[in-house]
Amino acid sequence: MKTSPAAQGPPLLRARSLSRWYGSGADRFHALTDVSLDIHRGESVAVVGKSGSGKSTLMHLLALLDAPDQGSLLLEGADVATLDRRRLDAARNQRFGFVFQQFFLNPAQSVLENVVLPLTIAGVARPERHRRGMAVLEQLGMADKARNRATALSGGQKQRVVIARALVGEPDLIFADEPTGNLDSATGTVVEDELFALHRERGITLVVVTHDEDLAARCRRQVHVHDGRIVSDRLGDAA
Amino acid sequence: MRTSDLLRAAAANTVRSKLRTTLTALALVVGAFTLTLTTALGAGVTDYVTRQVDSLGAQDVLVITAAPPTAAAGGDPVAYDPETSTPAAASANPLGGGSAALTDARLEQLEGIDGLAVVEPVTTAALDYVGVGAARYLVSIDPTSSIGRADLLAGAQLERDAAELQLVLPVGYVQALGLGDPAAAVGTVVDLGLTDVLGQPREVRARLVGLTNPSLLGGGAGANAALADELATVQAAGVDAPARYAAATARFDPDDAGALAAVKEEVAGLGMTAQTVEDQLGLLTTVISGITGVLSAFAVVALVAAAFGIVNTLLMSVQERTREIGLMKALGMSNGRVFGLFSLEAGFIGLLGGVVGVLAAVAVGTALSAALSAGPLADLGGLDVLLFRPGTAVAIVVLIMGVALLAGTLPARRAARQTPISALRYE
Structure with missing residues (x-):
C-alpha cells in the first residue's frame, strides 16, 4: 500500500483490529481476528479467500450489516459504534449499494419496483422514484423490461436489475458479494464489465468479495483473507 | 419509507398469497358475521321493547306502589301503625308474598312531596x-x-x-x-x-x-281517565267502602335526575316505592342484554380463534419472506418500519375479514328478518328482529381490525428483530 488514489482526508472506511466470533467458551469460533484495513475513495478492492475464510464476515462488518466483537470501524473518521441505528440505516441506504450472489428480487413486484426499493425505503416520492429508476434502467439497457415481473428475466438480466438497484441511490461505494457466482462465464464477464465501467466512469468505490482469482485480478487492490486474518494486501495491475 | 408506500406494500403483500389470506380472513368473517347478527338482534329487540315501553307510560310519570309489608325489614314482621301502614293483600304470585294497596291517606302524603305533581290513584x-x-x-x-x-x-x-x-x-x-x-x-x-x-x-x-x-x-x-273513573264508580254501586288503589301515578320533571332520586328516596321513606317506566322495565332489558351478551360471547370466541389463525399465517409469512426482510433491512429499512409493515398486513386482513363479515351479516340478516316478520313473528307488529346500525357495523370492523393488529404484533416483532445478515444467508 505505497500509494492510495485519494490519500487526502480520512479514508472512506477504516477498520481497526476488527474481531468477530461466534459462540462462547471452548466452542468459540473466531470468524475474524485482528483485521485492520483502510478503504479509500475511488479504490477497487477485492477481498479474496476460500469459503469459510471470513471474507463475507469482513464485508458484513465493513457494510455496517454486523457489529464487531472487538475493534472499531470508522466511516469517514467517525466511529460507527457511536452512531445510532437510524444513522447506520441511513448510511447503508444512501452511501452504499449492494450486489449479492443471490438476486433477492421480489417476484411479486415489477422490475422497476425492485430497482427503486432503496428510494422507497428512503421515502422518495413516487414520481421521482420512477424517474430515477427509469434513468438507471436505461443506462443498463433494461428500460424495456421495467414493467416486467422480475422473475421473467434471464440470470444476466436479473443481475443487471440488481446492479441497477445498487446504483439507483447514487452510492459512494458498492459492495459486491460473489457478483458473478450465479452466472455462466459469458454473462459473468458482461456483468463484471458493467461494474468496473461504473467504477472507472463515476469513481464509485468498489469492494468485491470473491473466491475467483480472475475477478480479483481485475481490481486494483487484492486483500487475501485466510482463517480470519489478512494474509496479504497488495496493489496489482488493474485490468 | 413513506406511510403511503407502507400501506400500499402491506396491501400488495396481503393479496400476494390469495388462498392463504382468504382462509385467514374467513375465520374473521365468521366472527364479524356472528357479532353483527347478535348486536343487531339485541338492537332490534331493545328497540321494539323501547317502543312498547312508551305504550306503558309517559316518560315523566312515576308509578307509586305501596311497598309489600314485609319487604322493607328483610322478612321481619313490621308493627302496625294506623298513620302509615297500608292494608295488605295476598298476591297471585306464589313467590312474591303479599302486596299492599294505597289509601286516600297515603295519596295525601304523596301530594305533600316536593317535585311530585298530579298524584292520581290508578283505579281498576x-x-x-x-x-x-x-x-x-x-x-x-x-x-x-x-x-x-x-x-x-x-x-x-x-x-x-x-x-x-x-x-x-x-x-x-x-x-x-x-x-x-x-x-x-x-x-x-x-x-x-x-x-x-x-x-x-x-x-x-x-x-x-x-x-x-x-x-x-x-x-x-286502554281507557282514558274519564272512562276508568266511570267504571270504578259503576262497579262501586254507591257503596261507601274505603278506597283501595293498586297504585298511583304522579308526574315529575324528567330533565332533573337529581330531583328524581330525591323524590324516590322521600317516597321510600313513606314506605312506598316510586318507579319510572324505565325502572319497571329494567329487568326486561337486563335479560335482553344478558342474552345478547351470551350470544356475542360466542362471536368473541370465534374471533379469538381467528386471532391465532392470523398469528400462524403471519409467522409463516415472516418465515417465507426472511430474505426479503433481510434485504429491506440491509438497504436501510428501520426496525420500526418493518414492524409497521407486518402489523399493517395483519390490519389489512382484519379489515378484509371485518368488512366481508359485516356485509354478509347485513345481507343474510335482512333477508332473515323479512322472512321472520312475514312468517313466525307476523303477530308482533312493528318488530324488526334484526336492526343494523351503521355505527355498530363500523365499531365491529374497527374491533376486528384491533384484534388483527394485536395478533400481528408477535410476527411483526419477529420480523423486525431479524438481523439482515442472518436473513440474507437464509436459504
Missing part, C-alpha cells in the same frame, strides 16, 4: 266483557293505560283530559266484534259489561278511539 275495574250487539268478548284494561302512549295501528291516542269515555282496543278485537277493517272500526261505540259489588250486571258505553298493534307487553285494552 274488573270487566266482564266488551261487546257490540250480541258479540261479547273477555277483556281487561291496563291500569296505567290512561297515562301511556299506545303503539297504535289506527285511530288516535286516548285524550287524557277529555270528559268523553274513550277506549282503545287491541286490533284483534276488530274482526271478533264484526267491525270490518281497523280504520272503519275507529269511532264505534262499544259496550263494556261489568258486575258491581252488589252482584248486579251493569253496562258502560265508550267510544273506540284507537286500535293497538299486537304487543308482547300490556296486551289489554
Whole structure:
C-alpha cells in the first residue's frame, strides 16, 4: 500500500483490529481476528479467500450489516459504534449499494419496483422514484423490461436489475458479494464489465468479495483473507 | 419509507398469497358475521321493547306502589301503625308474598312531596266483557293505560283530559266484534259489561278511539281517565267502602335526575316505592342484554380463534419472506418500519375479514328478518328482529381490525428483530 488514489482526508472506511466470533467458551469460533484495513475513495478492492475464510464476515462488518466483537470501524473518521441505528440505516441506504450472489428480487413486484426499493425505503416520492429508476434502467439497457415481473428475466438480466438497484441511490461505494457466482462465464464477464465501467466512469468505490482469482485480478487492490486474518494486501495491475 | 408506500406494500403483500389470506380472513368473517347478527338482534329487540315501553307510560310519570309489608325489614314482621301502614293483600304470585294497596291517606302524603305533581290513584275495574250487539268478548284494561302512549295501528291516542269515555282496543278485537277493517272500526261505540259489588250486571258505553298493534307487553285494552273513573264508580254501586288503589301515578320533571332520586328516596321513606317506566322495565332489558351478551360471547370466541389463525399465517409469512426482510433491512429499512409493515398486513386482513363479515351479516340478516316478520313473528307488529346500525357495523370492523393488529404484533416483532445478515444467508 505505497500509494492510495485519494490519500487526502480520512479514508472512506477504516477498520481497526476488527474481531468477530461466534459462540462462547471452548466452542468459540473466531470468524475474524485482528483485521485492520483502510478503504479509500475511488479504490477497487477485492477481498479474496476460500469459503469459510471470513471474507463475507469482513464485508458484513465493513457494510455496517454486523457489529464487531472487538475493534472499531470508522466511516469517514467517525466511529460507527457511536452512531445510532437510524444513522447506520441511513448510511447503508444512501452511501452504499449492494450486489449479492443471490438476486433477492421480489417476484411479486415489477422490475422497476425492485430497482427503486432503496428510494422507497428512503421515502422518495413516487414520481421521482420512477424517474430515477427509469434513468438507471436505461443506462443498463433494461428500460424495456421495467414493467416486467422480475422473475421473467434471464440470470444476466436479473443481475443487471440488481446492479441497477445498487446504483439507483447514487452510492459512494458498492459492495459486491460473489457478483458473478450465479452466472455462466459469458454473462459473468458482461456483468463484471458493467461494474468496473461504473467504477472507472463515476469513481464509485468498489469492494468485491470473491473466491475467483480472475475477478480479483481485475481490481486494483487484492486483500487475501485466510482463517480470519489478512494474509496479504497488495496493489496489482488493474485490468 | 413513506406511510403511503407502507400501506400500499402491506396491501400488495396481503393479496400476494390469495388462498392463504382468504382462509385467514374467513375465520374473521365468521366472527364479524356472528357479532353483527347478535348486536343487531339485541338492537332490534331493545328497540321494539323501547317502543312498547312508551305504550306503558309517559316518560315523566312515576308509578307509586305501596311497598309489600314485609319487604322493607328483610322478612321481619313490621308493627302496625294506623298513620302509615297500608292494608295488605295476598298476591297471585306464589313467590312474591303479599302486596299492599294505597289509601286516600297515603295519596295525601304523596301530594305533600316536593317535585311530585298530579298524584292520581290508578283505579281498576274488573270487566266482564266488551261487546257490540250480541258479540261479547273477555277483556281487561291496563291500569296505567290512561297515562301511556299506545303503539297504535289506527285511530288516535286516548285524550287524557277529555270528559268523553274513550277506549282503545287491541286490533284483534276488530274482526271478533264484526267491525270490518281497523280504520272503519275507529269511532264505534262499544259496550263494556261489568258486575258491581252488589252482584248486579251493569253496562258502560265508550267510544273506540284507537286500535293497538299486537304487543308482547300490556296486551289489554286502554281507557282514558274519564272512562276508568266511570267504571270504578259503576262497579262501586254507591257503596261507601274505603278506597283501595293498586297504585298511583304522579308526574315529575324528567330533565332533573337529581330531583328524581330525591323524590324516590322521600317516597321510600313513606314506605312506598316510586318507579319510572324505565325502572319497571329494567329487568326486561337486563335479560335482553344478558342474552345478547351470551350470544356475542360466542362471536368473541370465534374471533379469538381467528386471532391465532392470523398469528400462524403471519409467522409463516415472516418465515417465507426472511430474505426479503433481510434485504429491506440491509438497504436501510428501520426496525420500526418493518414492524409497521407486518402489523399493517395483519390490519389489512382484519379489515378484509371485518368488512366481508359485516356485509354478509347485513345481507343474510335482512333477508332473515323479512322472512321472520312475514312468517313466525307476523303477530308482533312493528318488530324488526334484526336492526343494523351503521355505527355498530363500523365499531365491529374497527374491533376486528384491533384484534388483527394485536395478533400481528408477535410476527411483526419477529420480523423486525431479524438481523439482515442472518436473513440474507437464509436459504
